[in-house]
Amino acid sequence: MRRLAVILAAVLAAALPAGAERIKDIVDIKNVRSNQLVGVGLVVGLNGTGDGSKVSQQLLSNRLRRAGLVLAANDLTSKSIASVEVTAELPPFAKAGSRIDLTVSADSGATSLQGGVLLLTELKGADGEVYAVAQGALVIGGFSATGEKSAISKNHTTVGFMTGGATVEREEPTEFVECNGEITLLLKNPDITTAGRIAEAINAVYAGSSTAVDHGTVRLRLPAGLAKADLAGFVDKVLSLSVKVDFPAVVVINERTGTIIIGENVGISTVAISHGNLSIITEERDYVSQPLPFSETGATEKTQRTAIATAEEQGHLHVLPRQVSVAELARALNAMGLAPRDIISIFQALRQAGALQAELKVM
Numbered sequence: 337m338r339r340l341a342v343i344l345a346a347v348l349a350a351a352l353p354a355g356a357e358r359i360k361d362i363v364d365i366k367n368v369r370s371n372q373l374v375g376v377g378l379v380v381g382l383n384g385t386g387d388g389s390k391v392s393q394q395l396l397s398n399r400l401r402r403a404g405l406v407l408a409a410n411d412l413t414s415k416s417i418a419s420v421e422v423t424a425e426l427p428p429f430a431k432a433g434s435r436i437d438l439t440v441s442a443d444s445g446a447t448s449l450q451g452g453v454l455l456l457t458e459l460k461g462a463d464g465e466v467y468a469v470a471q472g473a474l475v476i477g478g479f480s481a482t483g484e485k486s487a488i489s490k491n492h493t494t495v496g497f498m499t500g501g502a503t504v505e506r507e508e509p510t511e512f513v514e515c516n517g518e519i520t521l522l523l524k525n526p527d528i529t530t531a532g533r534i535a536e537a538i539n540a541v542y543a544g545s546s547t548a549v550d551h552g553t554v555r556l557r558l559p560a561g562l563a564k565a566d567l568a569g570f571v572d573k574v575l576s577l578s579v580k581v582d583f584p585a586v587v588v589i590n591e592r593t594g595t596i597i598i599g600e601n602v603g604i605s606t607v608a609i610s611h612g613n614l615s616i617i618t619e620e621r622d623y624v625s626q627p628l629p630f631s632e633t634g635a636t637e638k639t640q641r642t643a644i645a646t647a648e649e650q651g652h653l654h655v656l657p658r659q660v661s662v663a664e665l666a667r668a669l670n671a672m673g674l675a676p677r678d679i680i681s682i683f684q685a686l687r688q689a690g691a692l693q694a695e696l697k698v699m
Contacts (some may be wrong), residue, residue, distance in 0.1 A: 341448060349486070351540075352562075354578045356494045356578035356579050356580045357578060357580075357581050357630075358576060358577070358578055359521070359534055359537070359538075359574065359575045359576070359577050359578070359579060360575035360576065360590055361521060361522055362523060362530070362579075362581060363521040363523055363524065363554070363575075363617075364521075364522045364524060364527070365519060365520070365521060365522070365533070365571075366396050366509060366512060366514075366519070366520035366522055367510065367511060367512045367513050367523070368429075368512050369426045369428060370425045370426060370427050370428060371425070371426045371461055371462070371467070371508055372423070372424075372425060372426075373424045373425070373426050373460060373461055373467055373468055373502075374421065374424075374457035374459065374460065374649065375421075375422040375425065375457045375459040375460060375470070376395070376419065376420070376421060376422070376457070377419070377420050377421075377422045377454050377455060377457030377470070378392065378393075378395040378396060378399065378417060378418070378419060378420070378454075378455050378457075379417065379418045379419075379440065379446075379449055379452035379453065379454050379455075379474065379496075380396075380416060380417050380444070380452065380453055380455060381416060381419065381451055381452050381453045381600055382415070382416045382418060382448070382449065382450075382451060382452050383416070383450075383451055384415045384416065385415070385446060385447045385448035385449075385450065385471060385493075386416050386417045386418040386446050386447040386627065387417075387418045387419065387442065387444040387445040388414065388415045388417070389419060389444035389445060391419040391443075391444050392417045392419040393417075393420055394419055395417075396412060396417055399455065400564040401517070404616050418442050418444065418446035418449065418452065419443055419444045420440045420441060420442055420443060420446075420449070420454070421438070421441045421443050422438055422440050422454070422457050422470055422479070423436075423438065423439050423441070424436050424437065424438035424439070424459055424470070424502050425468055426461070426468065426504065426508060428436070428508075428510045428566050429510055430504050430507065430508070431504065431507055432504055432505060432506065432507055433503065433504065434503075434504045435500035435501075435502065435503060435504070436468060436500070436501075436502050437461070437497070437498065437499050437500060437501065437502075438497070438501045438502045438656070439495065439496070439497055439498075440454055440474055440495070440496040440497070440498065441494065441495050441496075442495070446491070447494070447496055448493040448494065448685075449474055449476055449493065449495070449496045450474075450476045450493055452473075452474050453472065453473050453474070454470060454471055454472060454473075454498070454501070455471060456469060456470075456471045457469065457470045457471065458474070459502055459509075465506060466502060466505060466506060467501040467504065467505060467506045468504050468505055468506075469502065469503055469516035470498065470500055470501050470502035470503075471501070471505065472501045472562060473498075474496030474497070474498060475496060475497050475498065475499070475698065476493055476495075476496050476497075477492070477495075477497070478589065488492075494586050504646070513558065513567070513636065517557060517558050517569045518552070518554060518555050518556060518557050518558070519553040519555075519556040519558070519571070520553060521534065521555075521556060522552055522553060523551070525527075525551070525581075526550075526551040526552030527551060527582050527583075527584065528548070528550070528551045529582035530579065530581050531549075531550070531551060531552070531553070531554050531575060532548045533579040533580060533581075533582070534546070534548065534554050534579050535548040535554055535578045536579075537577045537578070538556060538574055541574075542559060542574070542575065543559075545557045545559065556574065558570070565651075571595050583599055583600050583601060584599065584601070584655070584693045584694075584695065585599050585601040585602045585603065585604055585670060585693060585695065586599045586694055586696075586697060587599065587683055587685060587692070587694050587695070587696050587697070588604070588697045588699065589680050589684075589696070589697065589698050590698075590699040591677075591680060591698060591699070592699075594675075594676040594680070595676070596676055596680060596683070599694060601694070602692075602693070602694040603657060603693040604691055604692055604693065605690075605691040605693065608690075611662075613668055622688050625637050625639050630677065646674060647693040661683070683696060684696070684698075685686070694695065
């Protein structure tokens with residue numbers, strides 16, 4: 337377990353294919369995005385685990401009023417209801433009548449939504465328009481049970497899910513072809529080298545149609561006379577092209593867990609490293625102090641004494657040559673018999689000395 341973090345980084349790097357990645361996996365198309373939907377709903381049918389809050393009472397009162405039953409909110413004190421926040425994500429190109437998933441979360445003190453049914457709820461976008469409606473039984477990824485003296489629960493019982501629980505009622509128009517006849521590709525991990533390779537790969541098939549604008553943007557011009565019916569096929573062919581992704585030299589460290597991730601292009605200048613730990617051990621010991629035999633004065637008492645000892649691990653001076661691969665770097669550090677937390681300290685010292693030719697990110 338001592339060397340697991342660095343070894344894992346080396347194995348992952350070695351497992352990555354030397355080939356290329358599809359363009360569709362490393363870019364997003366500008367204006368092709370999902371939209372967040374939210375609504376306030378009412379869950380009924382709970383077995384005494386509802387909230388009985390004023391919000392729930394008012395929601396139920398409003399629904400009954402629309403059904404022709406006029407009741408004051410204070411008259412509805414049942415614990416079988418709960419007000420909830422309903423959230424969903426409207427994917428791009430979703431059409432009216434298609435189904436989307438949603439999440440239901442208790443917001444007024446309900447202890448469990450187990451066995452509940454969500455009543456018809458409108459889901460609105462940021463513009464206030466209704467884009468979907470939801471209704472149905474909830475699926476809870478856990479359970480809870482209580483008694484007079486004890487209780488048991490597993491996972492979160494105040495959050496429920498509905499697969500395909502909402503129906504799209506309003507389509508969100510998605511126009512990714514700009515007015516100048518271009519499509520903008522946005523790199524998920526901006527890099528000027530990767531952007532240039534994307535443009536080169538596209539131009540090799542469609543000459544002069546692509547330009548790398550900056551680290552995160554590639555412009556794609558549609559071929560002249562391309563019919564609207566052929567647009568999807570053209571975009572699919574472009575996004576199916578493969579390019580070799582360039583990675584920056586970076587070392588990511590999580591000091592809380594002792595995890596170290598070393599990028600493929602990390603280099604270290606020739607340095608000599610010595611690493612050892614100094615431990616100071618303190619121990620409180622109890623002693624009994626009593627008067628001399630036949631003494632008429634004094635009393636037996638318990639006292640404490642502090643014992644202090646030091647222990648210093650022997651540190652050897654290791655010469656670490658410049659590395660050419662993550663695997664060799666991992667082997668060199670592991671050969672020193674270091675734990676992940678020791679390696680973290682060494683990387684931080686290497687960065688301070690200017691010998692680490694990479695960006696150091698500490699989480």
